[in-house]
Ligand SMILES: [Zn+2]
Ligand SMILES: [Zn+2]
């Protein structure tokens with residue numbers, strides 16, 4: 001009688017190359033899986049909150065300068081009464097997630113939320129708090145031959161739920177080149193959407209040296225997460241300094257275990273680096289420049305995208321074979 005074939009034995013278990021990328025800094029260990037080689041992510045300092053260079057810290061206003069709400073702790077912070085709530089562009093149920101707002105198509109500058117805290121009269125007892133300095137959902141980092149490292153959900157994440165803050169070194173644009181020259185690794189993990197129009201001050205968050213798992217989230221023009229700017233206080237008009245928001249990555253669709261997390265880097269990411277996006281989704285906003293010439297109709301565009309996606313996958317290490325597509329340097333760690 002043949003030995004019974006176990007269901008499990010037909011599957012190769014995932015090869016764990018790092019047991020916990022956060023080295024204990026996160027409440028949930030973050031495994032790194034690479035079933036293709038022994039390659040691990042480049043070394044960086046795992047950090048759960050932002051670091052500031054000296055020049056950037058001088059630009060950021062202290063909490064004491066900022067306007068807060070005057071709600072009584074017992075009455076709670078209610079719409080129409082709470083200044084923090086009314087200064088927010090979306091409704092967040094602290095027990096669960098963003099509610100009552102159409103989400104899923106927004107970009108960075110569309111949404112902001114003002115949290116309550118110890119500087120408010122409510123002392124933050126209302127629980128109006130969206131950002132946390134730790135990973136809020138279970139994820140893993142997986143290596144894919146055509147993508148490099150990416151972030152994979154290991155649990156269901158409902159649309160509107162916060163996942164993690166984008167964290168790095170906060171540096172002003174003026175000082176950034178000098179800062180980069182001091183780094184050993186020149187990997188591109190720059191979040192440069194922190195232009196505060198009201199003050200004219202431009203800072204960016206660079207996760208090359210310090211960062212968390214958010215630095216591994218790859219780009220898609222059809223993403224399943226979105227970014228919400230979360231302010232720890234209401235902006236005080238007339239201040240010369242900026243109120244720096246936390247960048248909270250939230251699910252914009254229901255995400256299932258095994259799904260890769262994608263965020264939109266925004267079209268300026270590709271324009272400033274002069275590289276095309278290679279996602280070839282129907283809504284790609286920076287396709288390679290000759291894409292539209294080749295595809296005159298919607299049907300042709302669908303076929304052209306399928307051909308391009310296949311070509312990118314097959315020629316990832318030999319991009320010279322694909323005419324007019326620059327090497328995809330942006331999402332390889
Ligand atoms: Zn309030
Ligand atoms: Zn409050």
Ligand SMILES: [Zn+2]
Pocket residue numbers: 068069070077082084085115116117120121122
């Ligand atoms: Zn408040």
